[in-house]
Amino acid sequence: MSFTPVLLPEILQAIAAVIESNAEEVTALDQAIGDGDHVFNLQRGLNALLPLAETLAQMEWSAAWQKIGMTMMSTVGGASGSLYGTLFLAMSKAATSQPATLAGFAEIFNASVEAVKHRGKAELGEKTMLDVFIPVAQCLRQTAEDGTALAKALEQVNQVALAGMESTRDMLATKGRGSFLDERSRGHIDAGAKTGQLMISAIIAVLLKHL
Ligand code: ADP
Ligand code: MG
Numbered sequence: 001m002s003f004t005p006v007l008l009p010e011i012l013q014a015i016a017a018v019i020e021s022n023a024e025e026v027t028a029l030d031q032a033i034g035d036g037d038h039v040f041n042l043q044r045g046l047n048a049l050l051p052l053a054e055t056l057a058q059m060e061w062s063a064a065w066q067k068i069g070m071t072m073m074s075t076v077g078g079a080s081g082s083l084y085g086t087l088f089l090a091m092s093k094a095a096t097s098q099p100a101t102l103a104g105f106a107e108i109f110n111a112s113v114e115a116v117k118h119r120g121k122a123e124l125g126e127k128t129m130l131d132v133f134i135p136v137a138q139c140l141r142q143t144a145e146d147g148t149a150l151a152k153a154l155e156q157v158n159q160v161a162l163a164g165m166e167s168t169r170d171m172l173a174t175k176g177r178g179s180f181l182d183e184r185s186r187g188h189i190d191a192g193a194k195t196g197q198l199m200i201s202a203i204i205a206v207l208l209k210h211l
């Protein structure tokens with residue numbers, strides 16, 4: 001994509017704020033079926049990214065996503081660190097061959113979600129962040145195909161992310177730490193699905209403000 005990520009500083013601030021204001025709830029979710037460190041992991045990554053925000057804003061998308069991916073890979077830790085690292089490095093790679101349109105972004109995000117599925121050997125319905133990312137990727141592609149106006153497309157993506165997050169509540173965890181609990185993993189929303197949805201909603205709110 002050829003234009004610069006000028007909104008990244010505002011987006012990173014919005015993400016940090018939404019993770020902070022939901023920290024207790026998400027930590028409780030990760031304590032219920034994981035080890036309770038998910039918020040700390042993400043905040044370690046965000047604290048490394050925030051000082052880079054102005055530099056990232058000057059870069060091309062592909063370079064910015066590469067820097068974000070490498071920073072997350074080396075700071076976040078846990079399962080989510082390598083998965084977010086994979087997501088952004090794959091976005092960086094795909095960005096070099098896609099235009100700066102909704103359709104182009106849809107292809108970039110779809111390719112990246114495929115990379116995360118491959119990295120974590122997980123699919124839809126396994127009670128992970130992918131239960132948010134996979135439907136979001138499909139929705140992006142659908143709205144691009146339908147020629148949906150950007151504001152409406154973003155609102156649809158927001159709804160799909162919320163539904164995906166909610167869908168993890170009754171799922172059986174078959175990947176990640178939740179899988180150790182087997183049937184007892186049911187009844188709790190997955191922490192990574194929750195933060196994925198919160199971050200997507202925060203990004204969409206910033207984008208809608210600037211449309
Ligand atoms: P850890 O589980 O190593 O403590 P985190 O707590 O930071 O790492 O992240 C846990 C989240 O990572 C889970 O809630 C889930 O959404 C996601 N996750 C774990 N394993 C996988 C996987 N194989 N594929 C996709 N997402 C996964
Ligand atoms: Mg954890």
